[in-house]
Amino acid sequence: NAGVMQNPRHLVRRRGQEARLRCSPMKGHSHVYWYRQLPEEGLKFMVYLQKENIIDESGMPKERFSAEFPKEGPSILRIQQVVRGDSAAYFCASSLPASDTQYFGPGTRLTVL
Amino acid sequence: AQSVTQPDIHITVSEGASLELRCNYSYGATPYLFWYVQSPGQGLQLLLKYFSGDTLVQGIKGFEAEFKRSQSSFNLRKPSVHWSDAAEYFCAVGANTGNQFYFGTGTSLTVIP
Numbered sequence: 707n708a709g710v711m712q713n714p715r716h717l718v719r720r721r722g723q724e725a726r727l728r729c730s731p732m733k734g735h736s737h738v739y740w741y742r743q744l745p746e747e748g749l750k751f752m753v754y755l756q757k758e759n760i761i762d763e764s765g766m767p768k769e770r771f772s773a774e775f776p777k778e779g780p781s782i783l784r785i786q787q788v789v790r791g792d793s794a795a796y797f798c799a800s801s802l803p804a805s806d807t808q809y810f811g812p813g814t815r816l817t818v819l
Numbered sequence: 820a821q822s823v824t825q826p827d828i829h830i831t832v833s834e835g836a837s838l839e840l841r842c843n844y845s846y847g848a849t850p851y852l853f854w855y856v857q858s859p860g861q862g863l864q865l866l867l868k869y870f871s872g873d874t875l876v877q878g879i880k881g882f883e884a885e886f887k888r889s890q891s892s893f894n895l896r897k898p899s900v901h902w903s904d905a906a907e908y909f910c911a912v913g914a915n916t917g918n919q920f921y922f923g924t925g926t927s928l929t930v931i932p
Contacts, residue, residue, distance in 0.1 A: 710862075739919065748823075748909055749863075751919035762919060797862060799920075806851050806870065806913060808920060812862035 710800050710811035718817045725785040727814045731800030738781040743795040788818045821846050825923035840895040840926050842910035852893040853911040905930045
């Protein structure tokens, strides 16, 4: 059973470009969470999704950030018009329905030049 | 407000010595507590978790943690540290199904020969 997959592992963008980060949850997991880790800091919650639904986006910046988890395919975290402050590691986690344990992917390290 | 505090930013121990990493939490409901380990450039691996029952929980790689409600603590311990244990350790608190996790800022462990 493969773990949580994230791609790309590393992403470099110039200011103003768009970044798309993908997350494929573990098999059978229908809940996905996105976290951001800034340098020297812990992980900060961004958004919690179930298939085709955003359940909790209280940690998402109000502008430029969006997330989706379609019926088919991976979850996508999209950052429009990236700025240098968006440089961070973005982690995806997944869980089973009615489960309290989240399993994390290897992360996508975004660098904005 | 929910929060997790890891008071020790960096700890250095000799190989074979015992280890204790501190974690204090503030949570409004009954907490679910987790310890994750992150090796450089990698994702987070679950070491152990506590939901209820025996307050001393065993995890992988010889780690254990003890939940002390009166002290709002969930400290991680290992009797004898191995060089491969050098990594970043994160304590996290969550609630029941589908809630976000709150992470501490992490403790970086260095193991010296």
